[in-house]
Amino acid sequence: MTLGQDGLWYKDAIIYQVHVRTFRDGSGDGIGDFRGLAEKLDYLQELGITALWLMPFFPSPLRDDGYDIADYRSVHPSYGTLDDFKNFLVAAHERGIRVIVEMVLNHTSDQHPWFQESRSSRDNPRRDWYVWSDTDSLYRGVRIIFLDTETSNWARDPVSKSYYWHRFFSHQPDLNYDNPAVREEMWSVMQFWLEIGVDGFRLDAVPYLVEREGTSCENLPETHVVLKQLRSKLDQNFTGRMLLAEANQWPADLRPYFGDGDEFHMAFHFPLMPRMFMGLKLEDRKPIMDILQQTPAIPDPCQWCLFLRNHDELTLEMVTDMERDYMYDTYAGDKAMRVNLGIRRRLAPLLDNDRRRVELMNGMLMSLPGTPIIYYGDEIGMGDNIHLGDRNGVRTPMQWDGGWNAGFSSADPESLYSPLILNPVYGYPAVNVDAQKRSGHSLLAWMKRIISARKSTQVFGRGSIEFLHPANHRVLAYVRQLKAEAVLVVNNLSSSAQAVELDLRRYKGNILVEMFGRNIFPRIGDLPYLLTMGPYQFFWFRLRRI
Amino acid sequence: MGNLRHIEGFGLDESSVLTDDFLRQLISVGEVDLLVGVPTHNSAKTVGETLQGIRVGLLKYFPRERAVILNPDGGSKDSTREVVAAASINDLQRSSDMYALRTLPCISTVYGGSPATEVALRTVLAAAELLRAKACAIVSPEATNITPDWIERLLRPVYRDNFDLVTPVYRRHKFDGLLLRNLIYPMTRALYGKRVREPYAVEFAFSERFGSHLSEMQVWDHAAGGVGTEMRMTIAAMAGGFRLYQTFLGTKPHLDRSSADLVAAMRQTVGTLFWSLEPNLQYWSINRETESVPTCGAEHDLTTEPVRVNRKRLYQQFGSGVGELEPVLRSILSAPTLAEVQGIAKVAEDDFRYPHELWVKTAYEFASSYHKSVINRDHIIQALAPLYRGKVYTFLLENRDASGEEVEANVEALCLTFERLKPYLLDRWNARE
Numbered sequence: 001m002t003l004g005q006d007g008l009w010y011k012d013a014i015i016y017q018v019h020v021r022t023f024r025d026g027s028g029d030g031i032g033d034f035r036g037l038a039e040k041l042d043y044l045q046e047l048g049i050t051a052l053w054l055m056p057f058f059p060s061p062l063r064d065d066g067y068d069i070a071d072y073r074s075v076h077p078s079y080g081t082l083d084d085f086k087n088f089l090v091a092a093h094e095r096g097i098r099v100i101v102e103m104v105l106n107h108t109s110d111q112h113p114w115f116q117e118s119r120s121s122r123d124n125p126r127r128d129w130y131v132w133s134d135t136d137s138l139y140r141g142v143r144i145i146f147l148d149t150e151t152s153n154w155a156r157d158p159v160s161k162s163y164y165w166h167r168f169f170s171h172q173p174d175l176n177y178d179n180p181a182v183r184e185e186m187w188s189v190m191q192f193w194l195e196i197g198v199d200g201f202r203l204d205a206v207p208y209l210v211e212r213e214g215t216s217c218e219n220l221p222e223t224h225v226v227l228k229q230l231r232s233k234l235d236q237n238f239t240g241r242m243l244l245a246e247a248n249q250w251p252a253d254l255r256p257y258f259g260d261g262d263e264f265h266m267a268f269h270f271p272l273m274p275r276m277f278m279g280l281k282l283e284d285r286k287p288i289m290d291i292l293q294q295t296p297a298i299p300d301p302c303q304w305c306l307f308l309r310n311h312d313e314l315t316l317e318m319v320t321d322m323e324r325d326y327m328y329d330t331y332a333g334d335k336a337m338r339v340n341l342g343i344r345r346r347l348a349p350l351l352d353n354d355r356r357r358v359e360l361m362n363g364m365l366m367s368l369p370g371t372p373i374i375y376y377g378d379e380i381g382m383g384d385n386i387h388l389g390d391r392n393g394v395r396t397p398m399q400w401d402g403g404w405n406a407g408f409s410s411a412d413p414e415s416l417y418s419p420l421i422l423n424p425v426y427g428y429p430a431v432n433v434d435a436q437k438r439s440g441h442s443l444l445a446w447m448k449r450i451i452s453a454r455k456s457t458q459v460f461g462r463g464s465i466e467f468l469h470p471a472n473h474r475v476l477a478y479v480r481q482l483k484a485e486a487v488l489v490v491n492n493l494s495s496s497a498q499a500v501e502l503d504l505r506r507y508k509g510n511i512l513v514e515m516f517g518r519n520i521f522p523r524i525g526d527l528p529y530l531l532t533m534g535p536y537q538f539f540w541f542r543l544r545r546i
Numbered sequence: 547m548g549n550l551r552h553i554e555g556f557g558l559d560e561s562s563v564l565t566d567d568f569l570r571q572l573i574s575v576g577e578v579d580l581l582v583g584v585p586t587h588n589s590a591k592t593v594g595e596t597l598q599g600i601r602v603g604l605l606k607y608f609p610r611e612r613a614v615i616l617n618p619d620g621g622s623k624d625s626t627r628e629v630v631a632a633a634s635i636n637d638l639q640r641s642s643d644m645y646a647l648r649t650l651p652c653i654s655t656v657y658g659g660s661p662a663t664e665v666a667l668r669t670v671l672a673a674a675e676l677l678r679a680k681a682c683a684i685v686s687p688e689a690t691n692i693t694p695d696w697i698e699r700l701l702r703p704v705y706r707d708n709f710d711l712v713t714p715v716y717r718r719h720k721f722d723g724l725l726l727r728n729l730i731y732p733m734t735r736a737l738y739g740k741r742v743r744e745p746y747a748v749e750f751a752f753s754e755r756f757g758s759h760l761s762e763m764q765v766w767d768h769a770a771g772g773v774g775t776e777m778r779m780t781i782a783a784m785a786g787g788f789r790l791y792q793t794f795l796g797t798k799p800h801l802d803r804s805s806a807d808l809v810a811a812m813r814q815t816v817g818t819l820f821w822s823l824e825p826n827l828q829y830w831s832i833n834r835e836t837e838s839v840p841t842c843g844a845e846h847d848l849t850t851e852p853v854r855v856n857r858k859r860l861y862q863q864f865g866s867g868v869g870e871l872e873p874v875l876r877s878i879l880s881a882p883t884l885a886e887v888q889g890i891a892k893v894a895e896d897d898f899r900y901p902h903e904l905w906v907k908t909a910y911e912f913a914s915s916y917h918k919s920v921i922n923r924d925h926i927i928q929a930l931a932p933l934y935r936g937k938v939y940t941f942l943l944e945n946r947d948a949s950g951e952e953v954e955a956n957v958e959a960l961c962l963t964f965e966r967l968k969p970y971l972l973d974r975w976n977a978r979e
């Protein structure tokens with residue numbers, strides 16, 4: 001199997017997010033690595049995913065799970081070597097799986113040689129690679145992102161006796177993008193990985209690249225200039241590669257990151273995700289519709305990236321206070337589940353391990369406009385451990401089987417990078433790949449089926465969306481259309497059976513073909529189309545004029 | 547609902563309340579926690595303001611609860627239903643003033659026949675049952691003085707504190723609500739043992755449990771034909787042992803009533819009160835201490851600013867009524883009572899008083915005559931009107947310069963007289979003649 005040549009491959013992709021450390025330990029030291037990841041590529045191919053998004057695997061003090069990079073051109077020794085990465089990349093490509101790597105543009109680790117040089121003296125040539133000040137009064141009023149740990153965006157450096165700017169942890173100094181040398185060096189880093197063969201970058205924390213007095217220091221025009229320059233260089237030198245923006249912003253603020261199709265190919269739709277959970281709990285489509293109606297159109301080559309869960313907390317930054325309170329009360333009753341402005345839980349525990357709700361949420365993830373991302377382990381319903389610090393509770397080892405260390409590593413359990421999930425509900429003896437492979441009715445088997453259905457048509461990745469507005473507000477219904485192909489999606493957000501009447505007169509004469517069972521439903525006529533739906537049920541219907 | 551005219555002699559089955567269109571709307575709404583009913587008939591001028599108050603109240607005090615606003619409409623010819631439909635908050639219509647976490651549907655249905663309070667309430671009850679609403683409130687479409695906290699004050703006691711019926715308490719002028727204070731409240735309190743200040747309310751709330759009880763009981767087959775629905779409901783709650791609560795809703799706007807309105811109001815209130823005595827004999831015939839009802843806010847709040855009242859006309863109507871209706875009154879009242887009434891009718895205006903005890907005996911004798919149907923029951927109610935005017939004349943005179951507390955003390959004295967003379971009603975009730 002080889003990679004297709006379609007430059008818009010990311011629109012049809014099913015992305016699987018994984019941290020090398022968490023997936024499979026090939027060396028037996030208790031930490032996942034590229035050799036282990038390569039061993040499991042067949043599993044991922046069988047699952048049906050078409051792209052892997054790897055979290056940072058670069059040398060790092062690992063004080064922020066690798067987002068504090070100390071060397072951009074190498075692999076953290078715990079995960080193997082650069083050659084291990086190259087071997088893995090070739091193997092992935094052979095299986096038709098593209099690889100997207102993390103690129104942390106905004107900041108480095110304070111252990112990075114650049115910062116060490118920068119702090120060493122005010123005359124150092126790299127002094128201006130970071131944002132320094134003699135006082136901590138610049139950019140006053142700019143919000144602090146990690147409220148639980150940081151009290152200021154400035155940190156005093158005892159070495160150079162001045163303050164450096166950091167939007168995240170104080171051990172992550174921000175690079176100075178007003179310096180052309182920094183911009184050139186970061187492109188050089190990207191070029192390094194592109195030449196090895198990576199298919200795209202997830203660019204971390206992009207709203208914060210440039211600072212200006214009197215602003216929020218977020219989403220500034222100067223930041224867009226930097227990003228457009230990177231995109232331009234990418235297009236000039238590499239074809240078929242992709243840039244994905246991580247910008248936790250409102251849709252209207254995100255829109256500029258697509259530019260005129262000349263900035264990012266894709267961006268995460270952060271505000272949609274909490275509203276999907278909210279809509280499900282409220283049994284009301286309104287929160288989902290509200291945010292989708294606020295979502296501006298994006299240029300044709302661009303795409304939203306959708307996700308249910310990821311390695312971070314379920315972020316509640318992009319919700320109102322009322323919505324945040326509701327989410328906390330309904331999804332994080334135990335305060336240990338909360339971190340920063342979010343909820344540190346995996347998909348299955350968030351949904352009370354209710355298979356119907358897990359399926360419905362995945363059904364919406366796969367059918368709303370955008371490219372879906374599956375967080376590792378969620379395809380088998382893995383649990384979390386809220387008693388681990390920070391967000392480590394959702395970063396525990398992948399559960400492959402019910403045997404030694406869940407099949408993750410041959411090391412002694414004490415040497416694993418993280419404890420395994422052991423509780424009776426989500427523990428690896430109960431929830432693992434091996435067990436689910438044996439059942440055609442497992443969540444894993446179901447995930448394979450829905451991924452296959454999603455991939456059976458380009459309508460979900462590339463089609464338009466037309467929302468229906470049935471009077472029953474517990475039902476979210478829309479038609480995805482690409483040229484002559486149309487798919488009707490109907491989601492029952494309610495815990496009880498529902499009847500819904502859909503105005504499908506525009507599609508009069510079509511019959512409905514249910515995409516999983518391939519059964520036909522009555523032809524659409526002049527009357528409202530009546531459907532009855534079980535609790536949390538969803539339908540995907542092809543509209544066929546036969 | 548008090549603004550709606552009654553219809554006589556209707557019989558309703560569920561299908562006449564639940565039209566196919568209405569049923570479809572209910573299916574779309576689904577299960578709710580809260581239901582607010584706003585019965586209308588040509589209410590376009592005021593209902594928008596009322597709905598706005600309800601919407602803000604629901605969003606402010608119950609943002610997470612599943613709620614619906616339901617409008618049973620008695621066949622409006624104006625734009626009432628359009629105004630109601632525009633009040634929905636959904637993915638096509640937003641609330642401009644407050645953020646809504648979830649959809650707030652406003653649905654409307656037209657019931658057949660003439661506008662009628664009872665049909666409207668039955669529609670609300672049927673919908674509440676189907677939607678499994680845990681708490682329902684009814685708000686008049688004319689309640690333009692509604693503030694958002696009305697919704698909290700009406701629904702919270704039911705939804706959070708498990709009360710079954712919440713009736714309002716209003717701030718009134720001391721000369722407003724005279725029928726209530728001179729007859730309905732004291733007599734209801736004496737007979738049913740609960741100190742419900744507004745047993746005939748246009749704004750109230752009730753629980754799912756009490757709603758089911760109302761749906762099942764036969765109060766709807768009242769021979770008078772659907773009048774006094776609210777009154778019957780309050781009596782049903784008192785006699786049924788349901789948990790009652792009163793809630794302060796601010797100032798009650800004063801509505802000028804004509805003489806014709808008085809008879810209509812008496813049919814709905816006094817007629818219903820008299821009618822209720824038969825099915826509830828077992829309950830009220832037991833002598834019991836009256837109980838106060840838990841109340842949020844002031845239980846009575848009277849304003850005393852000077853108003854012009856034509857007392858003279860009341861005196862004249864009393865005198866002429868006693869004279870003209872003498873044969874009718876003779877069939878209703880006992881001889882001693884009639885003699886006393888005729889006696890005071892001869893007193894000059896300045897010295898005229900209708901004493902509490904005579905008034906209570908009058909009311910009780912009318913009630914027992916109503917029970918025995920000594921003459922047409924509607925004529926009995928009509929015959930009470932001139933006597934009531936005499937009592938009102940006395941009330942206005944005695945309380946001309948009274949403070950709110952003094953007026954309240956006067957009402958309390960009348961209540962105690964009604965309670966003390968309750969055995970007199972039983973004697974009359976059981977008497978053979």
